[in-house]
Amino acid sequence: MDLLRSLPIGLYLEQPVTWLHHLDPRVKLGWLMTFLLAPILANNACRIALVGLLILLTLTARIPWRAWKQQMGWLLIVAGLAFVITCIFDDGLALTSQPRLVGAELSDITATGYQFGDYRDIQPTPYDYVVLSVGRITVTRHSLDLATRFTTLLFTLVYSTSLYLLVTAPEEITTGLEQLLDPLNRFKIPITEILLTLTLALRFIPLVLEEVQNLTRSVRTRAINWKKIGLKQTIQIWLVVAERLIENLLLRAEQIALAMNVRGFTAPNEHRVQWHRLQLRWGDGVAIALLILLWWARLSVGWMV
Known part of the structure; x- marks a missing residue:
């Protein structure tokens, strides 16, 4: 088994050259930090959108199937196992789920006096805390929420870093970081x-x-x-x-x-x-504009409730 081909983690894809390769490393670093920071305190919809955006970037860049499969295949397996295990494990809440029935529960309300109308107008809601129950396996809404948050966070953090290293040469990373961290030289830090x-x-x-x-x-x-x-x-x-x-x-x-x-x-x-000689092009400007739009959407509607 050739490890250099079966485990291309952290390796640079020289051929073919995609549109991600042509982006400025500083812009790609900004997108990487977005994928690393945006999932913090974000709702599940935002995290799933980030996962979809990563997959969309991979597809539009036309990264070869061999690299995509080896990079994402094992990660999808690990994320899937983590999702299943988190769903079927105890959700950590000591709650007893009871169905909402019209009957004895409403009689208790009438005994204390119902002040806001006739209790006969109250209808049972379709909400159910237990999503799936098969034998000893129980999936609750809380465990499903935890599984979604954990797996999306795992996939986003690992794959975004892997994709960044896949389309950015080490020399470009060094040059971009050196220019971004150049102000720290005033504090005698050996950048x-x-x-x-x-x-x-x-x-x-x-x-x-x-x-x-x-x-x-x-x-x-x-x-x-x-x-x-x-x-x-x-x-x-x-x-x-x-x-x-x-x-x-x-x-x-x-x-x-x-x-x-x-x-x-x-x-x-x-x-x-x-x-490496850094130079911002029109494609970098489009990427920066999309990055600003993404952060606006994240700060507007992406907070966890």
Whole structure:
């Protein structure tokens, strides 16, 4: 199994180039922060709309099915399981659901005196706290609301970040963040060093997956009979594999550090590289206008009641 293809989390999609690739990284970062912050204290309708908007962006950008399936497939499975588990678990409210019947309940009202009209005008409402009850499985309105909030929040936070990394190169992320955080340099905060570390971390993800893949294949080629060796030896083997993985990753990090040192990356003032040239285009203006419209709708009708 090729981990670099089956788990493209945090990897950059170079081809094909979609319209999301052409957007300014600062604008895409604003949209990412919107997807991360807008679900806070939002109602379920707003959260479901954000999920639909993410799927719409993926479809309109014509991201290849292989990347879309691998990015969203496992997430939909996890979100679906979380939704089902949250629905059937106890909703946390110690309430006893009783049907609304016209009879003894209304007789109690007449005993105390009904001042606002004849009690015969009162009709039972179709409201029912229990949505589904099959055996010991009970789904209430509160548990359904919790499940919807949790799964939409999980999907939005994970997939929005994954989509941002999928259509934005690490160099673009570094340049956009550097310009946005440039005022912090007045407070002696090493913004350039921090963002360079972030870039290296994003570039290091494929190396980690490659090392895990190579070690996994090396274990498979030895045709170990896991049933015969027992649990103790199995744990020892995987501890050795984990130790080898850490050693290989540290060796890769040391090689990268030496290569940067040879090329003069000793201080940002001595060796500064312009990673990406930022320029706002008409498409960025449309994206900013839609972002403002989205926040207006969120602040107007998107609050949780």
